[in-house]
Amino acid sequence: MPRFFVDHPLVLESAFNLPETVARHVQVLRMQPGESITLFNGQGGEYSARISLMGKREVGVLVTEHQPIERESPVQTILLQAVSANERMDFTVQKATEVGVTEIWPFYSQYSQQRLSGERAERRLAHWQSIAQAACEQSGRTRVPQIRAVGTLESVLRDLPADLLKLTLAPGAVTRLRDLSTPVTHAAVLVGPEGGLTGAEEMTAQQAGFVGIHLGPRILRTETAGQAVLAVLQSQWGDW
Template identity: 40%
Template sequence: MTTRIFHPEPLNTNTQIQLSDSAAGHVARVLRMRVGDAVELFDGSGFAYSAELTVVEKRRVVANITTAAEHDRESPLKVHIGQGVSRGDKMDFTIQKAVELGVDAITPLLTERCGVKLQAERWQKKVLHWQQIAISACEQCGRNKVPAIHQPLTLSHWLEQPSDQLKLNLHPKAAHGINGLTTVPDSGVRLLIGPEGGLSDIEIEAAQQHSYQSILMGPRVLRTETAALTALTALQTRFGDLG
């Protein structure tokens, strides 16, 4: 299988580019690739670029781009997840798997029961870390467009954002599940997922006041990372490209 590498700048055929420091280190020191080896590059535009390594050094790797092809592996269903921030590596796991399942964007949410408290600088580092997880997931799963990991928002700010997407909120006492939805708008779905411990009654009421429809994922209580991925899978199976 050809190694896939994200490049943060626009790519063009018949050019040579120097890989980013992190990509170069991975190619040279981890994968131990050599001059002449083939790689596939992508820049988030939707195109995949075939290239050949022409320089492989410990701190410098250069690739010659030969051809480009558009490979659309994006789901027709756009899902923007508002995910209550969870502790440890649960958020990393959720982002990684949501990207594999075709999520369009993720906004980390600060809620009443969110157990993660950081200063602004630490949050910025977290977002960069989460965006890199999304990039790595794209490299693995074949996506050529990288979902955006937005800056964290308070739940109230998320709810107040204007959107013409179908607004959904997981709730264990909802009247119906995703199979009860008959259609979704072309703009897609805006999916609210609570953190560990869930949303408070006040937050659930606020979501309802902002036109978020409560849906049920089944008779069992799911962890926050399980809930997000289960709901995304169900939506993609019913309205997207999972079969």
């Protein structure tokens, strides 16, 4: 059954018109009145809805059933990701969402190749959020990761909760993820941009309590590194 995210209250027996982008997708699928789709709004669970109207631009639905399904990992993770080039950042948001990340906090590093401000920054943030929503539609997640507005490294480190495991990739580190014996329920993963973090930025992260970890002899790209760490966390302490 086709599955869509809607930023709309979902209540049993309520009727409403789907948002324009979702309606267009339903029309592309050539669905007809009487057919059912699955909706979720990130507030938990998912809903069955029956198409009641198929207009030229409007698609009306009636919410018929609620399933209290949760597919979120027991490991809550925050990805602190340095902003990378457009396609790489899009890939990062999409795959981190599929793997199960809870929140994504983008930040600008000294080596970040792209810096946006004002309206352009707001459009980019909305674009990332739409990618996360689409990834939730595809992967079956019922809650969409929160993506914060881009900050500085100092600001994201300052805002982190104190009671979580803090990890960053460091080629010279000796600690491996499998060396961490304490069960992990909350973790933050810090990933630098294409050129990596500067020495001063690595020192700032260490002072904030981040532990450098080693992922083997191969250097991972910025869009791969976070996914690798998140996947190991899911495998060791999550629902994989």
